Amino acid sequence: MPGQPVEADPLEELHGLATTAGTQVVDEMVQRRSTPSHSTYLGKGKVEELRLMVERHDADVIIFDNTLTPAQVRNLEQAVGAKVVDRTELILDIFAAGARTHESRLAVEVAQLEYSLPRLKRMWTHLSRQAMGVGMRGPGEKQLEVDRRIAQKRIHDLQTELAQVEHRRERQVAARKESPTVSIVGYTNAGKSTLMNALTDADVLAQDKLFATLDTRTRRWQLPGWGTVLLSDTVGFIRDLPHSLVASFKSTLEETRQAELLLHVADASSATVFEQITAVYEVLKELGIEEKDTLLVLNKIDAIESPAVLNRVLDRYPNAIPVSARSNKGLAMLTEVVGETLGREFLDVEVDVAVTDGKLLSYLSAKGEVLSREFGEEITTVHVRMPAGAMGPVHKSAKAIRQIDREAKPKTPTAQPMEIVTQDDPPTSEVA
Numbered sequence: 001m002p003g004q005p006v007e008a009d010p011l012e013e014l015h016g017l018a019t020t021a022g023t024q025v026v027d028e029m030v031q032r033r034s035t036p037s038h039s040t041y042l043g044k045g046k047v048e049e050l051r052l053m054v055e056r057h058d059a060d061v062i063i064f065d066n067t068l069t070p071a072q073v074r075n076l077e078q079a080v081g082a083k084v085v086d087r088t089e090l091i092l093d094i095f096a097a098g099a100r101t102h103e104s105r106l107a108v109e110v111a112q113l114e115y116s117l118p119r120l121k122r123m124w125t126h127l128s129r130q131a132m133g134v135g136m137r138g139p140g141e142k143q144l145e146v147d148r149r150i151a152q153k154r155i156h157d158l159q160t161e162l163a164q165v166e167h168r169r170e171r172q173v174a175a176r177k178e179s180p181t182v183s184i185v186g187y188t189n190a191g192k193s194t195l196m197n198a199l200t201d202a203d204v205l206a207q208d209k210l211f212a213t214l215d216t217r218t219r220r221w222q223l224p225g226w227g228t229v230l231l232s233d234t235v236g237f238i239r240d241l242p243h244s245l246v247a248s249f250k251s252t253l254e255e256t257r258q259a260e261l262l263l264h265v266a267d268a269s270s271a272t273v274f275e276q277i278t279a280v281y282e283v284l285k286e287l288g289i290e291e292k293d294t295l296l297v298l299n300k301i302d303a304i305e306s307p308a309v310l311n312r313v314l315d316r317y318p319n320a321i322p323v324s325a326r327s328n329k330g331l332a333m334l335t336e337v338v339g340e341t342l343g344r345e346f347l348d349v350e351v352d353v354a355v356t357d358g359k360l361l362s363y364l365s366a367k368g369e370v371l372s373r374e375f376g377e378e379i380t381t382v383h384v385r386m387p388a389g390a391m392g393p394v395h396k397s398a399k400a401i402r403q404i405d406r407e408a409k410p411k412t413p414t415a416q417p418m419e420i421v422t423q424d425d426p427p428t429s430e431v432a
């Protein structure tokens, strides 16, 4: 379409998605148009070309990189004699096949139902999804047609449940926020999980596959000269991520919503790195979390052939940090910058603690840097420099809190080489 960048291989990403979904790609076709055809998206001649292509390969499914209307899908299927799946449906299929936890299954089901509602006649196996390939909509499709009302009721029920899950997660994540949270976000396949593993020995699944991660994992990360932070690896984003999917993944992204800092990981070796960065910012905006402190991490620099490629990205994002999660390059620098950025979040406070509240007293010395203590009969006053993110429990049980200086000077993080990346702490959370 006009205004869309013409890439060298415009179907590369779709190819990756299709493969991830378990299909075997036999042929590809691109058309340049000023507007989509109302009835078939493609022009007449292309539809005929597509029909012949399907015949030649005996293809089962045609996957469009665009979002199609239900009518366009119907007309195309009739014209070419094969199932037609659009980009949204493909992404939903991948999520449905990959969702492991109750939470992400709920999220996917809501999104699928909302997608299917206007298409009820065509597909209904998502309610009782069987392990079939994309577009292979199970037997007895007609019997599976369900009244729109039932679908709406189901969506309503699921959304109610999802809202409860969201609430629970919100409290859960808030409750264990004794250390600041750093959340890794980014385009799918950018290397988020690989970075998480490199920084924390987390052993999360990293694969050359789109949407390998669907659930959030959090691990403790020891920042040298700083202390413990929680590092979260999250679901990847993609261009044109279905809105309903974004909305229903809110609870999965709770760690990100409550994070002090985002690490936005981008694949600097990708030809579409700018588009990917923009797409990620768009999803963050949609989630209402774009206002957070964010460090842009340019990953996979080992896979870049010419320095000009990296410089092109650095020209536009001069504060970005080049790394290679695979070869540990740049991680010391990244660690240092994270420490500095989090340091800005330090608060200088005087906390009045009941002398009997040993728990809070030890919490303050564990999480913050205690500068002085004054012992009264009933109250101990502690002057402490605390990470802002660790103040939750303090607010809960302190007798009084007085802020001394909002712009408290941070502890200076001391950069150390690679050893910092390992630690043996157990996982702090699994979305289970």
Ligand SMILES: Nc1nc2c(ncn2[C@@H]2O[C@H](COP(=O)(O)OP(=O)(O)OP(=O)(O)O)[C@@H](O)[C@H]2O)c(=O)[nH]1
Pocket: 186, 187, 188, 189, 190, 191, 192, 193, 194, 195, 205, 206, 207, 208, 209, 210, 211, 212, 213, 214, 234, 235, 236, 237, 299, 300, 301, 302, 303, 323, 324, 325, 326, 327
């Ligand atoms: N060359 C190179 N490849 C990398 C690097 N980091 C990650 N990769 C590869 O990129 C692929 C995707 O890595 P993941 O860590 O699974 O990416 P992700 O961002 O977690 O992807 P999703 O969870 O699927 O969204 C894997 O094949 C990694 O081995 C890097 O620094 N250099």
Ligand SMILES: [Mg+2]
Pocket: 192, 193, 194, 205, 206, 212, 213, 234
């Ligand atoms: Mg991942």
